[in-house]
Amino acid sequence: MLQVITRVPAKINPVLSVGPARRDGYHDLATVFHAVSLYDEVRARAGDDLTVTMSGPYAGGVPSDATNLATRAARALAKRAGVPAKARVDVHKAIPVAAGLAGGSADAAGVLRACDALWELGASDTELATVAATLGSDVPFALAGGTAVGTGRGERLRGITVGTTLHWVLAVASRGLSTPDVYRRLDELRSGVSVPEPAVGEAILTALAGGDPGAVAASLRNDMQEAAVALRPELADTLRAGREAGALGGIVSGSGPTCAFLARDGEHSGELAARLDASGTCAQVLQVTGPARTGD
Ligand SMILES: C[C@](O)(CO)[C@H](O)COP(=O)(O)OP(=O)(O)OC[C@H]1O[C@@H](n2ccc(N)nc2=O)[C@H](O)[C@@H]1O
Ligand SMILES: Nc1ncnc2c1ncn2[C@@H]1O[C@H](COP(=O)(O)OP(=O)(O)OP(=O)(O)O)[C@@H](O)[C@H]1O
Secondary structure (H helix, E strand, C coil): CCEEEEEEEEEEEEEEEEEEECCCCCEEEEEEEEEEEEEEEEEEECCCCEEEEEECCCCCCCCCCCCCHHHHHHHHHHHHHCCCCCEEEEEECCCCCCCCCCHHHHHHHHHHHHHHHHCCCCCCHHHHHHHHHHHCCCHHHHHHECEEEEECCCCEEEECCCCCCEEEEEEECCCCCCHHHHHHHHHHHCCCCCCCCCCCCHHHHHHHHHCCHHHHHHCCEECCHHHHHHHCCHHHHHHHHHHHCCCCEEEECCCCCCEEEEECCHHHHHHHHHHHHHHCCCCEEEEEEECCECEC
């Protein structure tokens, strides 16, 4: 095969319920993952060894050494399949880095799909998901795309149907946040408090299935939001600006700092994006839709 190209979307978490810290340093989650139409593109071609290059608007700020998730994914898949890790991989990075949008996970998932095809491994979705889970908690969902309930540390997935196309406006911050730092701050905020087991709840599932953006907006919830705002107080201004701009609802995306606002429809999304941009409370405003697919 000469060249394989695959696109992997960013994600937001319309519901992110976080349980107590586990002994292994992770937290059990109950979350709704929702892929949105902002994609990194992975190209893989035959090569004499493994080279990974990054291009596109967010290529800077991504490590170029062996810790790059794209590099780690290629090596992990080759090892698992017992083949040499030989490929020339380029990642076109359109997903902001350390933004709570799982961009690194998208790159890892894209490399798994592209190298599986390039090396003609024919790995099943389950086999790829097993490798994905060793790379990061969000990587199995990035492989799957669409919308899914995630449990465990986020790696156990059940796909769900959404009854409509949802229109989101993303407010991107000028600098990223570290996911472990936000989990740590959440634990600090909860110290001495008894934390219940995580649960997604029925309201969001009913709202998504029914395709009613107003009901989805009323069900948005993120247990990490308070911790993200504690680390970045200016996010409170962004969230307020989204509400004042007429969003049906708004939430910090995952560990932040990106905020995701829900619009009624495409026209409302345009109005909301323009008002949010004018508020000057974020570095960049993006209009996206979900659920988005992982694939060609
Ligand atoms: C915030 C979310 O994006 C929500 O989907 C994810 O939980 C983060 O997933 P991720 O970035 O793929 O995270 P990983 O690379 O697996 O883990 C990075 C670090 O985040 C923390 N972490 C992650 C996932 C999880 N369920 N509990 C955690 O406490 C741990 O400190 C871990 O060492
Ligand atoms: N290919 C990659 N793209 C982006 N970041 C990468 C990549 N490889 C390694 N990293 C490292 O991972 C960190 C987190 O990046 P990422 O963009 O995935 O964050 P995130 O969107 O907050 O993730 P999540 O939402 O899954 O917690 C970055 O700060 C960077 O150092």
